[in-house]
Amino acid sequence: MSKFKFKKATKTPEVSTASLPDIVFMLLFFFMTVTVMKEDTLKVVNELPNATEIKKLEKKDRVITIYIGKPVDKFQETQGEQAKIQMEDSFVNLSDLGARVLEAVNEKPEHLRAFIAISLKVDKKASMGLIADVKEELRIVNALKINYTTYEGDTSKNLE
Amino acid sequence: MARRGGAPEVSAGSMADIAFLLLIFFLVTTTIETDAGLDRMLPPIEPPDTDVVIKEKNIFQVNINKSGQLLADDNLIDLKDLRAKAMDFLDNNGDKSCAYCKGKSNPDSSDNPDKAIISLKNDRETKYSTYITVQNELVGAYNDLRNRESMRLFKRPFVQLEADYLNPETDSDVKDELKEKVQRIQKLFPQKLSEAETSSSN
Numbered sequence: 001m002s003k004f005k006f007k008k009a010t011k012t013p014e015v016s017t018a019s020l021p022d023i024v025f026m027l028l029f030f031f032m033t034v035t036v037m038k039e040d041t042l043k044v045v046n047e048l049p050n051a052t053e054i055k056k057l058e059k060k061d062r063v064i065t066i067y068i069g070k071p072v073d074k075f076q077e078t079q080g081e082q083a084k085i086q087m088e089d090s091f092v093n094l095s096d097l098g099a100r101v102l103e104a105v106n107e108k109p110e111h112l113r114a115f116i117a118i119s120l121k122v123d124k125k126a127s128m129g130l131i132a133d134v135k136e137e138l139r140i141v142n143a144l145k146i147n148y149t150t151y152e153g154d155t156s157k158n159l160e
Numbered sequence: 161m162a163r164r165g166g167a168p169e170v171s172a173g174s175m176a177d178i179a180f181l182l183l184i185f186f187l188v189t190t191t192i193e194t195d196a197g198l199d200r201m202l203p204p205i206e207p208p209d210t211d212v213v214i215k216e217k218n219i220f221q222v223n224i225n226k227s228g229q230l231l232a233d234d235n236l237i238d239l240k241d242l243r244a245k246a247m248d249f250l251d252n253n254g255d256k257s258c259a260y261c262k263g264k265s266n267p268d269s270s271d272n273p274d275k276a277i278i279s280l281k282n283d284r285e286t287k288y289s290t291y292i293t294v295q296n297e298l299v300g301a302y303n304d305l306r307n308r309e310s311m312r313l314f315k316r317p318f319v320q321l322e323a324d325y326l327n328p329e330t331d332s333d334v335k336d337e338l339k340e341k342v343q344r345i346q347k348l349f350p351q352k353l354s355e356a357e358t359s360s361s362n
Contacts, residue, residue, distance in 0.1 A: 129284030
């Protein structure tokens with residue numbers, strides 16, 4: 001009797017899935033760290049136009065955002081269909097905008113107040129009249145540094 | 161009944177499933193925020209004490225009407241020609257005091273880049289997207305000229321220098337060096353883009 005048995009036809013060994021949780025966890029941590037939770041709930045339609053010559057906004061803590069656009073369907077009954085201004089979580093009338101901006105500036109720590117920029121997130125279908133009024137209000141409260149926030153992309157899509 | 165060999169191990173086989181569940185949640189809720197745009201400074205509300213007299217030829221007037229048509233220095237032009245027109249105007253070097261300009265030295269156009277002002281006017285009915293497109297072209301004209309000078313002086317485009325300078329991760333000694341370069345280029349082609357109050361033409 002021979003000492004060595006002939007091996008029977010072996011199955012291919014299975015790939016170990018023991019490290020699968022580790023890989024999934026790695027991905028999970030990546031997404032957990034890059035996720036930015038939205039600060040404001042949008043109440044206006046806000047599709048930004050495209051631009052190519054853009055500059056990144058500085059740190060988040062020195063930016064005040066103003067949204068402009070038509071109210072979303074849910075609010076059209078109460079707010080009408082004209083473009084509206086939204087700051088933080090509420091609609092703001094043009095006449096109150098200056099006061100609201102000043103209030104938002106005063107909430108920031110004192111050493112940051114000189115560097116505050118206003119980010120204007122304006123829907124591309126809005127007309128310039130309201131934006132001109134907003135710019136005028138901002139000039140009155142001396143918030144002069146503004147940023148027309150846009151997406152990066154081909155500007156020819158703006159004109160469709 | 162007494163246990164032998166300690167407590168039974170908890171199966172970790174479903175850990176992957178739980179992790180997947182969390183992963184999918186974060187995948188769905190993630191919005192990688194894009195906060196970038198065109199930086200502008202508004203003019204202060206108080207008028208300057210002294211009236212500055214600017215020659216007609218040093219102003220490049222761009223008008224956008226409510227249907228999105230462009231009027232540049234009283235000529236109806238196409239949007240795609242705007243950048244070239246603006247660059248010609250800025251780079252013109254009418255009084256021949258600008259050594260680095262490559263313009264045609266047309267006496268009816270701007271004296272030098274330091275004096276050249278682009279004025280952008282729009283109608284109240286103009287669409288925001290049109291306005292941004294025009295702004296983008298004008299900023300692009302400045303950037304193209306600045307890139308040209310930056311390539312000549314430092315062998316790197318200006319936008320790259322500026323992005324590195326604004327990047328918070330850049331070392332401070334590199335930053336100081338970049339600041340000097342950025343300011344030098346900005347001085348060669350200062351961005352003088354005036355946003356006049358909107359006119360209503362009805």
